Amino acid sequence: xxxxxxxxxRIYRVDTPTGKRTLLQTVEPSERAGSTQDVxxxxxxxxxxxxxxxxRVLGALYVVExxx
Numbered sequence: 001x002x003x004x005x006x007x008x009x010r011i012y013r014v015d016t017p018t019g020k021r022t023l024l025q026t027v028e029p030s031e032r033a034g035s036t037q038d039v040x041x042x043x044x045x046x047x048x049x050x051x052x053x054x055x056r057v058l059g060a061l062y063v064v065e066x067x068x
Contacts, residue, residue, distance in 0.1 A: 009041040009052060029054050 012021040041052040
């Protein structure tokens, strides 16, 4: 099971008969600039490896001089 926020994703092992969750790993994007959306994650438990992708929304700042 994966639980994601805009800043991180948490990987859990879920025991289906009891519903008990055990946190395996927390993954954070390497670059936190901008607004991150949709942290998507896949995890291979056997090799304890993961891959993730994010969508970053960056803005533009314009400086205007001489307005009255």
